[in-house]
Amino acid sequence: MKPPPASVPFAGPFALATLSAPDGPAFPALVTSDERVIDLRVALEAPGSTVRDLLDRWGDVLPRLRAVAAGRDGERRPPTGFRVHAPVEPRQVLQSGANYRRHVIDLHMAHRDPSDDRPDDVRRAEAAEIMDRRAAEDLPYVFIGLPSAITGPYDDVVLPAWAEQPDWELELAAVIGRPAHRVSVEDALSYVAGYTIANDLTDRAAVFRRDMPQIGTDWLRSKNAPGFTPLGPWIVPAESVADPDDLRVTLKLNGEVMQDESTKDMIFGVARVVSYASQVARLLPGDLVLTGSPAGNGMHWGRLLRGGDVMDGSITGLGAQRTRCVTEAP
Structure with missing residues (x-):
């Protein structure tokens, strides 16, 4: 290996x-x-x-x-x-977006509408207000990913030629251990078999449709290229993870720390995300529930992924992954 x-x-x-x-x-x-x-x-x-x-x-x-x-x-x-290899081949991948407080603020600032000339402190306050409202309403933002995007924790990641702004998003992933449908927050963690590391790569330029901005986000194109979800190396049983809401998520790009945040910064903890996803979907054993990515993405740093970059990702108690980016051959 x-x-x-x-x-x-x-x-x-x-x-x-x-x-x-x-x-x-x-x-x-x-x-x-x-x-x-x-x-x-x-x-x-x-x-x-x-x-x-x-x-x-x-x-x-x-x-x-x-x-x-x-x-x-x-x-x-x-x-x-x-x-x-990736430790499991899931039937379903459910992904939580905008789930870290500082990360949401960074994205809100990075995706400024050209016509929005408000001061930065006003826009940051707006983002904080949005998060507070979401937390009060208990509505995590969950969408669907494709299992075909998953690759191993040490495999090369091919950056598609069409991807203009490929970015990293290291995340804690919960692995479901028994069928879960409409489970309560209090019971949700009992349906989790274990935890692993996921890097949910995203092409920022493809998130919003330029031809139909009113239709919203395009997660198919922006997140699901082959290999855009390095997973693993291990599934650590839930019984060995004392508190999934208090783990350190760290990503280094070419040796430089880019993301370094505790899962304490999540707006919705693991139990709330799993419970929410189960209110609509029937979660199956082996399914992945990604819990969002902390602050420190490439859009924040003004530095996106390119061929030759090496990403090192680790989460407390779950090991580490290393992936190298390669440019798609013409």
Whole structure:
């Protein structure tokens, strides 16, 4: 496997991964805290299974994973030589936008209408008022992504030739562990099997339709190019994450810190986002609920992604990912 930029441990005794040996098929793996890989097709006597298959039976599988991690039986291999894929292939991807207070203010400032000549402090106050109103009404902003945009945590990201302003958005992603429909905020986290890292790349120039501005946002074009959602490396079980609303989200571009914020800055916490998404959609095991990205995107810095850039993303207790940007060949 391509290693992360440095040894970044995950929380708890084990995590789930999808790995493959050279020229071999992808398989579900348990990665232990002492950096050993266990093939779960063998350990669980489940040939042909995937991580999503395990999540489909999460209530029964989790105790067995604890036993596998604690035991010494079976083959435990070092992680070298494996390719790390996205840890799960979800059926559905639900994405939360404008969910960090400082981030919303930055985007509000960056997307200034050319005709808007109001002072910056007035526009910032307007953004704060909008967020306060949203929080009071308990209406997270959730939209749908495509599973085909997902790629591995160390894979190259191809920037499409048409993407004029490709940007990064590192996010905490909740992985659903049992069907969830119309669940309460109080119960929502019990439907989460674990957490992983997602980088929800966005072409800012494509967010709003130029030909039909009144139609609103175009998330298909702006967020769903192949490889625009690097995911992983691991799924860390929820029982190993003490508080998903208090994790540090950090993204570096070519070694320079661009995003560095706690999930405490979320307007709607993980439970509220999962509950809200479930009020309409029936969430299924393996589905991803992305919880939004903190301040520090490229639009804020005036520096968008280009070929050769390297993004290092990490979240407390969930490991780290590294992706290199390449320009689409003509």
